[in-house]
Amino acid sequence: MPSSSRHPEIGPDEDEQAGRFERLEDSKARVALSSESPARTLSIGALLGSLVPPGTVFSLEGGLGVGKTLLAKGICAGLGVSDEVLSPSFILVEEYRGVLPVFHFDLYRLEKVHDVAGIGLFDAVDGRAVVIVEWGDRLREGMLDVDVRVVMRITGPEHREIAVEACRTLLAALERGM
Numbered sequence: 001m002p003s004s005s006r007h008p009e010i011g012p013d014e015d016e017q018a019g020r021f022e023r024l025e026d027s028k029a030r031v032a033l034s035s036e037s038p039a040r041t042l043s044i045g046a047l048l049g050s051l052v053p054p055g056t057v058f059s060l061e062g063g064l065g066v067g068k069t070l071l072a073k074g075i076c077a078g079l080g081v082s083d084e085v086l087s088p089s090f091i092l093v094e095e096y097r098g099v100l101p102v103f104h105f106d107l108y109r110l111e112k113v114h115d116v117a118g119i120g121l122f123d124a125v126d127g128r129a130v131v132i133v134e135w136g137d138r139l140r141e142g143m144l145d146v147d148v149r150v151v152m153r154i155t156g157p158e159h160r161e162i163a164v165e166a167c168r169t170l171l172a173a174l175e176r177g178m
């Protein structure tokens with residue numbers, strides 16, 4: 001992910017502080033957050049949306065009802081989208097305008113993975129728009145360059161684990177904002 005022009009305070013020294021994250025390849029790391037309510041998931045999404053640079057591609061993963069759409073709503077709110085964010089399940093993509101263009105895809109009803117080109121996924125990735133893909137794990141390895149992968153898990157009626165995989169600078173900023 002390119003360094004954030006919207007948040008110049010995020011510098012390389014954050015990597016030191018981020019030493020506690022579980023390290024992954026490509027200078028990425030993982031942090032597991034927990035949410036105890038839908039409102040908390042929304043606010044975690046809003047924080048993420050407020051921190052990411054232009055062109056960020058999100059993959060939101062986890063089963064039906066885990067909270068992907070709710071997290072996407074939060075991300076949109078954090079990006080200054082004022083329209084109502086709905087689940088794009090039936091039409092597969094919605095476009096919003098906040099401080100940046102935002103494309104919200106939902107691949108759940110996509111019949112064949114190769115149909116993603118037809119719904120404009122690759123065109124949406126232009127280095128400026130923020131692209132949020134629910135069910136991004138339906139894509140094949142290498143089809144999409146994902147900057148922030150979020151894997152959600154139901155841990156109780158109102159509890160969710162939200163594991164965020166991203167560059168360490170973003171994770172450090174996320175933790176500071178929590």
Ligand SMILES: Nc1ncnc2c1ncn2[C@@H]1O[C@H](COP(=O)(O)OP(=O)(O)O)[C@@H](O)[C@H]1O
Pocket residue numbers: 035036037038039040041062063064065066067068069070071087134157158159160
């Ligand atoms: N902590 C939580 N975070 C997110 N959703 C939660 C939480 N607790 C309960 N829920 C409920 O789970 C459902 C999540 O729905 P949705 O976001 O549409 O899921 P998905 O898009 O993953 O299918 C909502 O009804 C929401 O109220």
Ligand SMILES: [Mg+2]
Pocket residue numbers: 068069087106134
């Ligand atoms: Mg959904």
